[in-house]
Amino acid sequence: MGWSWGFGLVALVGIAILVYVVIRLLSKNGGSDPSSTSTSTQPDLTSARKILDERFARGEVTAEQYRERIRVLGDGR
Structure with a gap:
């Protein structure tokens, strides 16, 4: 019974990491505007x-x- 709170905490941390990774990947792509990456190299x-x-x-x-x-x-x- 003592481990039940630990599994909940691990699940919460895992979800937070997953959300963080998804946000970072979307922000690196520059959203849905593909032309934003080509203008940054000029x-x-x-x-x-x-x-x-x-x-x-x-x-x-x-x-x-x-x-x-x-x-x-x-x-x-």
Whole structure:
């Protein structure tokens, strides 16, 4: 009779682990949107632009280099 509470506790922990694993698997997949994984592998052009702007402001790149790199990033300004 002393073991009955132990089996209930083990079952509860097992269910909690199962729920945790299912949630982790679904969150890694990004839900039902398959395009979310393909966009995360592409470089973030806005952050690249911010870095370039900061480097230009600090004087690490010349105006000519800045314009060329903006053109390469596809901004076209």
